Amino acid sequence: MSTYHHGDLRAAVLAAAAKMIEKEGLAGLSLREAARRAGVSHNAPYRHFPDRDSQLAELAAEGFRRLGAELEAHSGREMGEAYVRFALAQPERFRLMFGAQLRHERHPALREAAQQTYGALVSAFRKDGAIADPEKAAAAAWSLVHGLAHLLLDGHFPGQKSETFVRSVIGAVRFATATIPARP
Amino acid sequence: MSTYHHGDLRAAVLAAAAKMIEKEGLAGLSLREAARRAGVSHNAPYRHFPDRDSQLAELAAEGFRRLGAELEAHSGREMGEAYVRFALAQPERFRLMFGAQLRHERHPALREAAQQTYGALVSAFRKDGAIADPEKAAAAAWSLVHGLAHLLLDGHFPGQKSETFVRSVIGAVRFATATIPARP
DNA sequence: ACCTGAACACCGTTCAAGT
DNA sequence: ACCTGAACACCGTTCAAGT
Numbered sequence: 001m002s003t004y005h006h007g008d009l010r011a012a013v014l015a016a017a018a019k020m021i022e023k024e025g026l027a028g029l030s031l032r033e034a035a036r037r038a039g040v041s042h043n044a045p046y047r048h049f050p051d052r053d054s055q056l057a058e059l060a061a062e063g064f065r066r067l068g069a070e071l072e073a074h075s076g077r078e079m080g081e082a083y084v085r086f087a088l089a090q091p092e093r094f095r096l097m098f099g100a101q102l103r104h105e106r107h108p109a110l111r112e113a114a115q116q117t118y119g120a121l122v123s124a125f126r127k128d129g130a131i132a133d134p135e136k137a138a139a140a141a142w143s144l145v146h147g148l149a150h151l152l153l154d155g156h157f158p159g160q161k162s163e164t165f166v167r168s169v170i171g172a173v174r175f176a177t178a179t180i181p182a183r184p
Numbered sequence: 185m186s187t188y189h190h191g192d193l194r195a196a197v198l199a200a201a202a203k204m205i206e207k208e209g210l211a212g213l214s215l216r217e218a219a220r221r222a223g224v225s226h227n228a229p230y231r232h233f234p235d236r237d238s239q240l241a242e243l244a245a246e247g248f249r250r251l252g253a254e255l256e257a258h259s260g261r262e263m264g265e266a267y268v269r270f271a272l273a274q275p276e277r278f279r280l281m282f283g284a285q286l287r288h289e290r291h292p293a294l295r296e297a298a299q300q301t302y303g304a305l306v307s308a309f310r311k312d313g314a315i316a317d318p319e320k321a322a323a324a325a326w327s328l329v330h331g332l333a334h335l336l337l338d339g340h341f342p343g344q345k346s347e348t349f350v351r352s353v354i355g356a357v358r359f360a361t362a363t364i365p366a367r368p
Numbered sequence: 369a370c371c372t373g374a375a376c377a378c379c380g381t382t383c384a385a386g387t
Numbered sequence: 388a389c390c391t392g393a394a395c396a397c398c399g400t401t402c403a404a405g406t
Contacts, residue, residue, distance in 0.1 A: 009389085025285045030379065041391050043381075052380065099283035101209045104339050114340060139332075139341060140353050144324070147331025155288050156298060157323060169324050193370085214398065225372050227400075236399065372405070379398060386391070 010048040012038040018059055021092045026100065031055065056100060057107035063090075063097045064113035071120040079124060080145040080170045081163070087149035094153065098146075118142065145170065194232040196222040202243055205276045210284065215239065240284060241291035247274075247281045248297035255304040263308060264329040264354045265347070271333035278337065282330075302326065329354065 016037040020029045031052055032042040049055040067086050074082045087094040097114075104111040121142055125134035148169055151157060157165070200221040204213045215236055216226040233239040251270050258266045271278040281298075288295040305326055309318035332353055335341060341349070 027285060031381095032379070043392090044390055046381080047389060095283070095285070098334065098338055099279070101211060101279070118340060136352060139335075140328070142340075143331035143335060143353060144328045145331070146335060147327035147329065148323075150282065150334060151323075151327060151330060154282055156302060156326075168320060169327060215400095216398070227373095228371055230400080231370060370406085372403105374402090374404100376401080377399095380396095382393105382395080384391105384393090387389085 009038060009040060009044060013040075013045045013048065014055070014058060014062075017055060018062075018093070021059065021096060022090060025092050026056075026096055053102060054107065056096060057102050057110045059093070060097045060100070060102060061107070061110045061113040063093045064110070064117050067097075068113070068117040068120050071117065071124075075124055075127075077167075077170055079121070080141065081166060083145040084149045084152070084166050084170075087153060091153050094149065098150070193222060193224060193228060197224075197229045197232065198239070198242060198246075201239060202246075202277070205243070205280060206274060209276050210240075210280055237286060238291065240280060241286050241294045243277070244281045244284070244286060245291070245294045245297040247277045248294070248301050251281075252297070252301040252304050255301065255308075259308055259311075261351075261354055263305070264325065265350060267329040268333045268336070268350050268354075271337060275337050278333065282334070 013034055017029055017031075017034040020034060020037075031045060035042045035045050038045075045055070049058070067083070070082050070086050071079050102110060104114065118138070122135055122138040125131050125138045125141070128134075131137050148166065152160070152166075197218055201213055201215075201218040204218060204221075215229060219226045219229050222229075229239070233242070251267070254266050254270050255263055286294060288298065302322070306319055306322040309315050309322045309325070312318075315321050332350065336344070336350075
């Protein structure tokens with residue numbers, strides 16, 4: 001049988017692109033190079049993705065699905081730690097998921113995957129009957145761990161990637177709370 | 185006098201680039217086009233910036249300086265609200281400041297500007313004598329407002345850009361705290 | 369010192385053509 | 388249906404040359 005038809009070019013191209021992103025960052029990715037590495041001509045991928053953004057959106061959606069699964073395997077504060085760990089383990093994928101200007105309304109699969117991730121958080125808060133407004137609590141918790149992960153990745157807390165720092169910051173929410181609400 | 189020498193090409197190019205970014209996003213920016221709009225040839229800017237990243241770093245540093253000034257004009261929870269307001273008012277600039285893969289170690293001016301912003305937060309917490317560990321508290325507060333701003337920009341809280349939502353999420357830190365620390 | 373114009377090695381995307 | 392090769396209009400960057 002001929003190898004003219006690749007068989008699963010879509011998956012092969014995505015895998016190559018993922019490898020490139022994790023190695024050199026989003027800026028280091030080109031569709032042409034990804035196609036080359038998958039062993040096809042530079043525009044064969046256009047049979048599977050209408051354009052570059054759609055390919056990135058698929059990689060991002062993949063990331064959201066993995067993150068969601070990771071979160072669902074934990075609960076409470078460990079959920080927050082898992083979130084940060086995910087970001088630190090695959091920084092470029094994480095940046096792609098959030099940093100890129102992928103307009104979610106144009107990529108339904110991406111939107112759906114992202115909402116599933118949020119859902120995992122909300123339902124965890126819902127299980128705790130003591131929470132009056134689980135969605136708002138989830139929004140605050142997500143904000144905290146997301147900001148922490150992002151700022152760590154960007155190097156804004158120099159030399160502080162250790163688990164203990166992460167734990168103490170997540171724990172320090174109570175701390176910050178004590179002062180922030182004070183209004184002059 | 186001849187107009188051969190632009191006079192302040194550096195500022196003109198930065199202004200053109202800023203306008204392009206705020207209009208079309210980072211992806212919509214090209215050095216060549218910015219130079220065109222400043223009325224010079226496509227590589228005149230190379231007299232002022234060694235490469236594209238350095239130009240982006242300068243725009244980002246500018247953003248950090250403005251954000252720092254904005255924060256210093258407020259205190260307490262209003263500081264957090266000002267942070268989110270800044271992000272929502274100039275989303276693409278905010279994304280550039282954080283989202284781009286600008287390696288801070290290569291751009292000292294950027295690093296300095298970013299640290300000044302963090303400094304504004306820390307010193308605000310330091311003024312409150314009741315805080316045992318102001319740096320950790322500032323890290324938590326920054327994480328929260330940064331994550332909130334970022335997730336709002338990305339559309340993860342659909343239809344929730346109102347000031348009241350922002351206030352309630354910032355206020356809800358106490359809420360989230362009550363559950364996150366619980367360990368199974 | 370500051371700017372130009374041509375050139376190089378890339379992009380993403382399109383389109384006619386091949387199997 | 389799936390892939391190729393040539394072509395188009397762009398990039399960022401470099402370099403010799405002009406004023």
